[in-house]
Amino acid sequence: MAPYPLPCRPELGPDEAQQVARDYVEGINADLEYLKQQCGLYGNIIMKRWKKKSPEKREACLLLADPSMYPRKWFHIDQKHNLERGKNRRSWLLPYVNLETLKADASRFLALLHIRTHYSPEQWVPFDNEQLVYGWHQWAIKTDCSSRAVTMYGPLYGRLTSWDKDASHRWDIIGFPRARLIFEAQRELARLLRNIVEQLTEGVPNSTSGSSDKWFQSATLGFTGSGNAAAWSTLTNQPFSAPPIFSIDALLSKAEMKYQAAEDHLCCVPSHTQSQMLVIELTHDTSNVFHWQQIVLECKKFKDQCRGFQGSVSPGECLPPEYDRALGVLKILLEKQVDARARRLYAFFPQRPGFSHLFRLEENPDTGKVIMVGCGAITRSKDPLEYCLYHLCHLPDEPGHLDRAMLFAFLDDHLSTGLPAERARFDQNLYDLVSDYAAINEMLIAIHLHRPLSSYRPLDDNTELGKFNPWTCVDYVFGAVIPEPMNSASIEMLQRFQNLLVLKGKVNRTFLEQFDDVYEVLGSFWMKLRGGYQKMLTGLLYPPEAIQSAMEILALDTRPEHIAKVAAEREQIQAKISDATRASGSNSIQTQWGPAVESAKPPAVPKLKVKSRADTANPTTEPEDLPLADLVIERPKILVKKANLDILSKMFPNSAKEANRSINWDEFVHAMRDAGFSAQHTGGSAVSFDKSDGAQEGQNGKTVFHKPHPDAKIDPVMFHSMGKKPRHRGDRKCRGGVAFSRGGKGYVCVGGFMGTEVSLV
16 A cells, blocks of 8 residues: 555554544434534524624634634635644634624524535535645644545445545545545534534523524525626636536536637737737737537537436446446546646736746747746735736646635635735736636536546656547647748738727728728738648648648638628728718708798697606507517516616616616626526636526526726626627527516526516515
């Protein structure tokens, strides 16, 4: 048996080890059963008493339950440079449990209590195990040793068994030292929650008939708290959310959404020629589209395997060879992409305006290469934003690297609470890169959650993937080294761009000619680029399918939707020119002597008094309400809080006061979450709102809104446009966002799907 990488107590015998595991499992189940019973009987009292406490009283309650609770957030970051082995054991086991988090936001404790009692300890094993990784590799947690393993699924959960390498790779079993820490973490958390609940229910007579209707209602809606709800990843709030599960449909949906966003970005970049884009930026944008395209293809291949082997994959059994290979290929692809994004971020963020002053260029005397080095030590206290980005650049196999999900959570917290000047350092290009990085990291973690796990494959093992698999050669085709076709085409493009004027100023015939010249240059550039790549790949004996994949990306400018978009933009310019021409021609020559006779005034239109209450005696229907009238029938309701309904209704203001009020971005995201939407960054400032919990057709959908940057305030005009943005579904039009009728009710309409009626809780 291989030695453990940390100090261990003397090895336990089989019977003694089984007794330790049994005691932990029985203790966990006993505490959880008590918590379920108390929440079922006195859920309303628990929720009311905790919410009524001030932060200071919550802190006193937490310290009474655990006097050694860590005072601040980001325990692992604090211990990175101040490692104290043997101390703060509970924080090493539960790094997300701390005074600062639980006392500031009342919903955090309530959410933690709900999810730990609603889901079984077995479902939390993957997450609880991940929380131990950093402390395990830092030798900071002492544990018991045994040559046996522990079963981690099904009715045999917690039962000792013999060690088996294949079963261990599938995560059907875990070595006893690690399993013992997982059990201890679950027991400590259950005991902490029990101690707090006992305080909150103190003084409640056993004969009191409690109620839990509001508790279960809040649990269904989700305990929405403060902070940045539109996170980089759903994993940033994972300790207080439902346990992560593997879903190929969710992976494919995320990949397709990112692929579409990358395509849209690549199509839009050439239209902004006033920036005279650099060649290296175009190279990375093209590479990004290719990467997401291949991720989508591999997700679809694995989904086909899931259909073919549905019902034949279960814990404790080996995966079918075809299924195992498809899952392994997807895993290797995502691992390569995480590695590539980390390297890209390391080379990219020191060049951004908000960070370039922290680095300097130095020439290596041995190699002659110019490298960028930091001007000083990178510490959290000196520059938290630089510290976070620097650690996100660490590769997965580097020793002592911090958990990425925790770093993305730290980044969310810092940007949401920092000053506008600090948020402004995180520019649009960094948004694009980090959001893609977070999405791929989340997908890779989801693959690791699959049970049974696929067979182990080295990261550089491409033998069974095929020599000419399109994405195995992506580093050469769209890599950091610019190929000759890209180089020659870009030089010619930049030379021609130098002769073009910037598209700005007054819209006139000259502006339209410049517009046509720009797209003529871009069209010739893409055509030359396609020809050069096709010649290069053909000479390298690449198969037709690999060449076709590359050509599809380089032909985005020839797609009908792109051509239609450019034509529409040109028509808008022509319309503005025509309007300006008619306006200038309206100043006609005077044909009479003296002042012109004023035309007769039109008859006065009587003012109509708008009633604030509905007229039940003579009901009338306004024209703007007609498209929504037929949707009231048979629409289940979405229950939202009054404050959130007020926020959403301001998309369609009824008064000048409402029309001039800006909306806080986080408040808007929380309102959408209250209505059942999940929010996540999808690229740059774009945030996707997804509602996928409806059981009937027409209740689900997606839409994308852009977060204001750097100040997270939604301008009133922008907020109104978010509600009036058209969406189509067949011959029916609806609004992307939330549309409200005069009666105060509303209908969620996202991504072209008519949703459900919005009402008060």
